[in-house]
């Protein structure tokens with residue numbers, strides 16, 4: 212039995228990240244590829260506008276599609292409701308690439324990336340403070356480089372709301388001059404990793420119950 216307990220506890224210490232799939236209803240991350248349907252206003256691929264107006268934009272099958280604003284400089288906020296309930300004792304990592312599909316090759320835009328939950332009344336509650344920043348134009352992400360990347364990491368405690376994990380991203384400003392238009396993001400990935408301690412606690416409890424049951428039978 213001791214060997215069995217050791218194996219169980221060792222297994223509990225091994226935890227790996229799993230993607231919360233279908234952020235674009237197609238793949239394990241939101242890649243916003245449309246097979247050449249150029250401009251797709253939200254709601255699209257499960258994403259919706261929270262404020263302002265955005266769209267999934269993809270020039271062609273050979274170029275990279277991404278989410279950008281509908282108007283050249285208009286701020287917007289979008290969200291994706293995953294359909295997956297937040298779990299206790301879990302580390303969530305949300306990551307995106309940030310960039311432009313712009314005719315103007317300069318400038319700088321600011322953004323906010325959030326991970327939270329949404330309840331039955333569509334009230335959004337952040338799990339952790341938003342990651343905010345700005346990205347200077349580095350190229351056209353449809354055929355060139357991204358201008359940056361961003362992550363949000365949140366670890367839940369023993370008690371959670373059970374509400375639905377939700378991703379929010381916003382363009383919050385256009386900075387500097389000359390400006391650059393059509394700012395957005397791509398490659399949204401949300402991964403969940405159970406905390407090893409929670410697995411150890413659970414399996415430790417199972418082992419304890421087994422020992423008690425064995426003693427009761429004797």
Ligand SMILES: [Ca+2]
Pocket residue numbers: 242243244275276277397398
């Ligand atoms: Ca893409």
